Amino acid sequence: MKDLAYYNGEIGPLDAMKIPMNDRGCWFGDGVYDATCADNYTIFALDEHLDRFFNSMAFIGIDPHTGKEEIANLLRSLVHKLDSPTQFVYWQMTRGTADRSHAFPEDAMPNLWVTLRPLTMPDLSQKVKLITVEDERYFFCNIKTLNLLPNVLASEKARRAGAYEAVFHRQGRVTECAHSNVHILKNGVFQTAPLDKLILPGIARAHLIAHCRKLGVPVEEKAFSVAKMLEADEILVSSASTFCASAELIDGFHVGGKAAELLTGIQASLIAEFREATGRRSGT
Numbered sequence: 001m002k003d004l005a006y007y008n009g010e011i012g013p014l015d016a017m018k019i020p021m022n023d024r025g026c027w028f029g030d031g032v033y034d035a036t037c038a039d040n041y042t043i044f045a046l047d048e049h050l051d052r053f054f055n056s057m058a059f060i061g062i063d064p065h066t067g068k069e070e071i072a073n074l075l076r077s078l079v080h081k082l083d084s085p086t087q088f089v090y091w092q093m094t095r096g097t098a099d100r101s102h103a104f105p106e107d108a109m110p111n112l113w114v115t116l117r118p119l120t121m122p123d124l125s126q127k128v129k130l131i132t133v134e135d136e137r138y139f140f141c142n143i144k145t146l147n148l149l150p151n152v153l154a155s156e157k158a159r160r161a162g163a164y165e166a167v168f169h170r171q172g173r174v175t176e177c178a179h180s181n182v183h184i185l186k187n188g189v190f191q192t193a194p195l196d197k198l199i200l201p202g203i204a205r206a207h208l209i210a211h212c213r214k215l216g217v218p219v220e221e222k223a224f225s226v227a228k229m230l231e232a233d234e235i236l237v238s239s240a241s242t243f244c245a246s247a248e249l250i251d252g253f254h255v256g257g258k259a260a261e262l263l264t265g266i267q268a269s270l271i272a273e274f275r276e277a278t279g280r281r282s283g284t
Contacts, residue, residue, distance in 0.1 A: 001081050006074075006114035011081070014115055023111055024095045028102070029146035031094030031111075032056035036203070036240040037119055038079050038087045039278040046072055048203045049240070052144060053091070059143045062095055062110055075114065084118035088241055091115075092146060119241065124267045127248035127256075128164035128237065132226060133157060135168035135175050139197040154178040165237055167250070170198065173223045180239040181205040184224060184232035185259050190266075191220045204238040211269040217262070233258035243270045 005017035024030035034053040036044050050068045057064055064071075071091070079087055096108025133154045140147070154166035155178045165177040175193060176182055181202040183192040190212040193199050212219050229235060234256045235247040244267050247256055274280075 002083060002118065004078060004081055004114075004116045006078060006112070008111055011078075014117070019113075020097050022097045022099060024098065024105075024108070025092065025111070025113070025146055027100050029148075030060075031092050031146045032060065032062065032144050033090065033092035033146060034144055035088065035090040037121070038089050038116075039085060039121065039274070040280045041079050041085050042278040043075060043079060043089055044240075044274055044277055045203050045207070046075065048206070052201065052203065053093070056144045057093055059140075060145065061104070062093055064093055064110055064112075066112075071112070078114060078116055082116055082118065086119050086121060087116050088119040089114075089116050094146070122242045122245065124243060124245060124271070126245075128245045129162060129249040130165050130167050130177075130235070130237070130247045131158050131161050131163045131251055133166040133168055133178075135170040135198070137168070141175070141199055142195070142197050142201060144200060151178040163249075164245070167226075167229070169226050172225050172227075173198075174226055174229050175199050176202075177237055180237040180242065182229075183208065183236045183238065184229055185234040185236065185262060186228070186232045188259070188262065189218045189220055191222065191224055193223055194221045202238060202240075204240055204243060207270060207273065208236070208238050208244055208266070211266055211273070215265060215269060217266070230255055232256065234260075234263045236263070243267070243274070 003014045005012060005014040007017055007019060034049045036049045050072055054068060075089060091114045094111045096105055096110050098105035098108040137150045158166040165180055167177050167182055168175045174182060176199040195201050209219050236244050238244045246263055
């Protein structure tokens, strides 16, 4: 099978899967999601992603009526149904299926969606282009909800500008990107925004912090401005499927490229962990 979709026990090709219109994910984006990548048919950092997934459900009051291990076993079984051993694994839980009404339905059971697609692992030696965008999102950015319209609009703006990502900023403070966290290296120090309601607690972000500390790189979790970002030695963006890419242009201005040895050391450490965890000893 080239790709796969799962919905409440039904499995089939992604294009063939049908979802009830009354699923509250369709009406309101009333749900949460998580995602990571798999290689060698092994899902990377699954326990951490499931912890965040269950935390997101708790934040918005969804009772999953199932446990983490049951979902973990389901995801592990589904990855073996694809032809490709390297995959992007996505799952979401919506509040349930009910007639359209803003308040929670009393009797609806949550709906579990899963999609799996082949994935090409990133080449971290390739620099990326970024743009900056005013952050107009609401204050639930720390919850991985389905409500992503501002992110969609920012991503489209980046695409039209020929950029990989859009960096959000709010009143001068850099928050995160449309689908990544963003960080800087300056004078040998790794700096990343603090965990609050303005950013998602990225799993890749947490691994990046851990690897910096393992390598003896000082870590500061504090806000930084757009101006400080532009002056950084390196600008990094991290996500489950990109690990840690670095930028060469922001809004058309050349940036980074001043701490190449430190950057490649961090990237190599991340890739080594991924290979070890998935049993992939060679290749990216």
